[in-house]
């Protein structure tokens with residue numbers, strides 16, 4: 001049984017249909033990437049899993065639980081953490097406070113090893129622990145957004161465009177870190193514009209177009225696929 005499964009999901013913003021019968025599975029231990037151009041429905045897919053949007057049709061199940069009636073904070077508690085697009089960190093709070101908030105569903109838990117994990121993955125955050133998050137660089141804010149999601153101790157991490165706006169050297173670092181996080185046992189569902197990098201670390205991927213899955217394959221096969229190469233890897 002898949003750890004996470006979307007089956008025939010339709011989702012709408014008012015009258016605008018963003019997802020049209022999306023079916024996706026993510027197995028325990030995988031990195032699965034969602035590719036597609038702007039407006040394809042990638043962000044909406046993650047929002048639907050996180051419970052901030054609800055499917056109008058279809059089902060989302062996690063570890064055998066139907067998430068239809070589960071509140072977003074309970075979805076986090078079940079083990080799904082979401083690092084949304086655009087690094088929604090709390091700008092006026094410190095790095096430590098942001099990380100603490102990531103662990104709010106785990107009241108009373110000993111967070112020492114979780115802080116250590118985040119600081120080992122992102123040493124820069126340890127140096128900046130008392131700094132107000134709004135004054136961090138873009139790259140550091142992205143690290144904080146991922147670190148905060150990890151503080152929930154998720155079994156699945158939903159990452160929306162983690163490389164957006166980062167300098168190439170930081171893009172490399174962020175992708176290497178996603179790989180490390182996965183190797184430590186966290187399943188990852190990754191939305192990325194940078195298809196080449198995403199496919200280089202993912203096991204499998206889906207290509208979305210106007211709210212539909214148009215291709216599903218192993219990352220290697222997608223990286224070789226002519227349509228993917230033309231549309232997302234910049235080949236003419």
Ligand code: ATP
Pocket residue numbers: 013016017018036037038039040041042043044045
């Ligand atoms: P991007 O890379 O641009 O974020 P995406 O693949 O993540 O693209 P979504 O953000 O999921 O795409 O958008 C899917 C569709 O839903 C698009 O047609 C978009 O215009 C529409 N949409 C997204 N957010 C809203 C909103 N808040 N209100 C109305 N329509 C929206």
